[in-house]
Amino acid sequence: MSYELNEHQIAQRQQTKKYISEHLVNSVDRMETEGVITADDINAVKESGIWEMVLGNETEWISKVTVLIELAKTSPSFASLFTDLIFTKSILANKYDGQFYSAAFVEEEAGSDLSVIQTEARKIKNNWVLTGEKWFVANAELADHYMVLAKTPDNTFSIFRVSNEAEGIITQEQKKMGLEGLKLSKVMFNQVSIPSSSLILSVDRSFEGLNYANGLAKLSISSLAIGIAEAALEESLVRARAREQFGNPIGDFQAIQFKIADITVGINAANTLLYLAAQKLDRNEEFETEAAMAKVFSTEIASKAVNHAVQIHGSHGLLNDSTVSQLYRSQRLTEIFGQTSEMQRITIAKYVIDHIGVNEKEVNYGLSL
Structure with a gap:
């Protein structure tokens, strides 16, 4: 099979390389060594057009992976930012509003087997109340919202949108190996009340x-x-x-x-x-x-x-x-x-x-x- 890029895709790769050489390369030491990716970094990549290339609905996936490879060659941490964004944007589908989401699915005892998660969502009047603890939440400090997987009373599973400013949320950074700019956190939800409209999607036990x-x-x-x-x-x-x-x-x-x-x-x-x-x-x-x-x-x-x-x-x-x-x-x-x-x-x-x-x-x- 052939994966030669067309002229438009080549132009997108060149645009990415230009952004890297003019902007990103100056921040690499801070991102990869000091372990800091800031909101200003996010805004800069949005203004460059790279954000739209990776997350835009009109961009072909051939182009998306090409751009991500170029970013990863210079800053793996920065490229890794997009993994969560791609995942959460897909789940939100037509509800995606352009904000920054962090997936909160995994727990201490629930990795590949999400069916054993312990985080619960209970319906109280017109609100959902979340209680539980999520591990390995990426870029929690940058997120506008968490996307939280929880058990519901009927023994099914649902995904909720939770503002990072909601009361009852505590975050704790988890130190890890590599990708220094990609922060992982333990996020605790202590009876966090969210409106009923926060329910994004329900899934069965097969996921x-x-x-x-x-x-x-x-x-x-x-x-x-x-x-x-x-x-x-x-x-x-x-x-x-x-x-x-x-x-x-x-x-x-x-x-x-x-x-x-x-x-x-x-x-x-x-x-x-x-x-x-x-x-x-x-x-x-x-x-x-x-x-x-x-x-x-x-x-x-x-x-x-x-x-x-x-x-x-x-x-x-x-x-x-x-x-x-x-x-x-x-x-x-x-x-x-x-x-x-x-x-x-x-x-x-x-x-x-x-x-x-x-x-x-x-x-x-x-x-x-």
């Missing part, structure tokens, strides 16, 4: 109603992982050309060349899977299995890329303030966020078992490969 939104999040995280891998490759090439040992650049040594080759092959293969999923989405076809393949492959290739990059840099790669060290720490979250690699493999295997070979006329193994 299949979230498959589309989860698929979009996988594309976003795949883009993030590929951007990290490409940044690791660029850093590795600089090091391989400049670092000399035993009288030669280390890039002359076959051991280093093999690492460069492995990273390059992996990035190209990951791009193929990601753009395949994006193309299917742009054609309004089912894309969730392809998104799972893109996520599991791209995130694990990124793991290989950052590991090789640290090895190529040697002891210098172990320093906390080195770029490859930051990439190494940030990549690890991509294999967990947006459902783990293990969950992606379950999704892929289930599709293959249920579909491949069931219809003898089926071609290409049931997938667009």
Whole structure:
């Protein structure tokens, strides 16, 4: 398959690169080292047009993932901001109002299996009252609203819009590995009263109603992982050309060349899977299995890329303030966020078992490969 960009998509990529070189690159040290992304950063990207490119309804997904890859190459933390926004915007659908939402779904004992969440929503007169504790809520301090998943009295699940200014909300930052600019928080809802109109969506225990939104999040995280891998490759090439040992650049040594080759092959293969999923989405076809393949492959290739990059840099790669060290720490979250690699493999295997070979006329193994 081909994922060559058309002229419009190339122009969007160039616009992203221009924004990065003129604005974002000056803030990278603060975002990636000091761990601060501000409301001013959000406003700046909105004014640049990047916000609309990633979140706009008129932008093709081929363009969206291209822009996210470029952002991730310079600032993985900044690119990661969009994962939650893409997920929550999809759930809101035509109710999306352009504000900043943070998803509050996961709990201490409820990760991939959301059916065991303990947060409750009770109807009292004309209001809902939320009680519970959510973990790993991204960018809580930047959000205008939380999107909260809670159990309702009839033993089903509903998603609510909750203003971050509502009474009874307490937030506590959770320290983590990598993506320093992406803040994670524990958010406690202590009998938070919200109007009945805050109910966004009800879902059953299978949570299949979230498959589309989860698929979009996988594309976003795949883009993030590929951007990290490409940044690791660029850093590795600089090091391989400049670092000399035993009288030669280390890039002359076959051991280093093999690492460069492995990273390059992996990035190209990951791009193929990601753009395949994006193309299917742009054609309004089912894309969730392809998104799972893109996520599991791209995130694990990124793991290989950052590991090789640290090895190529040697002891210098172990320093906390080195770029490859930051990439190494940030990549690890991509294999967990947006459902783990293990969950992606379950999704892929289930599709293959249920579909491949069931219809003898089926071609290409049931997938667009």
